[in-house]
Amino acid sequence: MWSSLVVNGLVMGSILLLFSLGLTLIYGVGRVVNFAHGAFYSASAMAGVWLSQKGMPFWAVLIVAPIGIGLLGVATDWLVLSRIRDRPMVDSMLLTFGMALLITGVLYEFGGRNIQNLAIPVSLQGVTSFGGIRLPDYRIFLSLVAILLTAGLLVYLNKSNWGLRVRAANDEPEMAACLGINRETLMHSVVGVSSALAAVSGVIAAPIFGAFATVGDKILILGFMTVIMGGLGSLRGAIASAYLVGLVLVLGEGYFGGQSALMVLFATVMVMLISFPRGIFGDGRTE
């Protein structure tokens, strides 16, 4: 019981990892707390179901949906978010909240009131057991994808030209702008990547959590908890706390029942905030 809960907690952590990396990135560069992130998640879960009903294989869905949602993210940044760049941060929260409502409303129109399921591809339907723990292959695959994507993103952030600019804008946005980094285009790309990450987590978690218009709501709350606990804007903090939140959640669910787990998690976050207001590694922002 105990060990299988831990393993499932790690799987949950992997989903949260993909989701909250996007939240952290968009916050770090744009100082935007993106309430629409959960709506992007729901949208991609539903898009995934729709695409696979059209006969697209799972791996193709896993590539096509994030590209589509990523482009949608670029478009929203260009059309909507760019209008309020110089406003106080409160406006960005209100704006993305309105966007979340809008997207959820649109999803309702596309059949988002019913819970749909995305079928697991045949090659991943098996169950592997090791050391007495039985774990579906799909969950192993999911965790591997999350870890590889995260590692890839980190390498890219550290090695590429784009990553250098993102890190610069993350640390000192004004200095970065002075050095000739175009914040507008950078922000477009960051929102795109962030939405694509939400989309990957949405599609890959759809076989587990289902696909409907408000599936992203709970993930959004958990993602926020993750980001706060890791420190706002801290990537490594988000990585560590995603697994921490996943473990707390699944262990809490196992021992106290589904809804109590949220309360346990909230208590954990409160205690963490009192002792580490800047997150796990102390490099988050407190503005």
Add this chain to the structure above:
Amino acid sequence: MKATTNINFGKNSTSLKKVVILIVLIVIGALLPSLTKDSPFILVLASHALIAGALALSLDILTGSVGLLTFGHAAWFGYGAYATGLMAKSLSSEMTVVLPLTALTALLLATAIGAILVRQIGKTFAILTLALSQIMFAAVFVFSKVTGGEDGLQGIPMPTLLGFAVKESQSWFWVLYAFLLASLMAALYVRNAPMGKSCLAIRENGERSRFIGIKVWRVKLQTYAVSSALAAVTGGLHALYTGSAAPDMLHWTKSGEILMYAVLGGMGTLTGPVFGGIVFTVAEHYVSSWTDAWQIYFGGLFVIMVIVAPGGLFGAFESIKKRFAGNR
């Protein structure tokens, strides 16, 4: 928050003008039930609008004055509804007993939780209040034996006010109207008192307020507690009015709706959010009667409002007035 223009509400309107406005408001409120006798539904809608107005006011007391943006105000609305409902069922159905008790417990609880929350600045506060409302939402299901879980709390008895049964929709309208008017007046009074001034100072610049001797943390905590208690009492009235309390009242979309009232009306103006709540509730009723996709319209409206008119309807109205008056 860009509502600095409306701080001097009391200064340029004489006290006579205020008295006249108040009398007019009281007369309108007293007469409305008799004017709408032939269409009883209007009174029900109006009562719900009044509840929304009071709710928006309670949010504006916090977000508009000290500048702490809360995304979880529904937590206190729902808390009040459940607390009042449970007390009305087990203790007494007298409003003057149940509602003050609700306010008191909300005050204590909000002070305890707020002591941690208000230390956080800006975004963290907003996100944590959102989390808190989700926790309260979860708590309804955890204690479903007491709260009724998914079905909500049913069968809250008909309340009495000072011994008189309140059951006609007219008397309900008057009770709610009096409650809203009293809280609005109290809020406007506090706005011009030293307490309100220090709140505004904190909103504009927390650090400087600390330098001039304002106890920032204490003022924030007091405001949070009072705002939560007002929301809780509003929730209690809603529960007594409808005779039930549902978990929907705690959902985060409800928090967003309350926020929307305040933004539509104009954050920080106190009167603006009240009108925002009333207008929004009435509009929502009519929009949802011809389409069930009201989220698209209001989400879109919200996005446009934040981009185009961050001061809300009131702010937009003011700026148009100024433009026509020529003194830009």
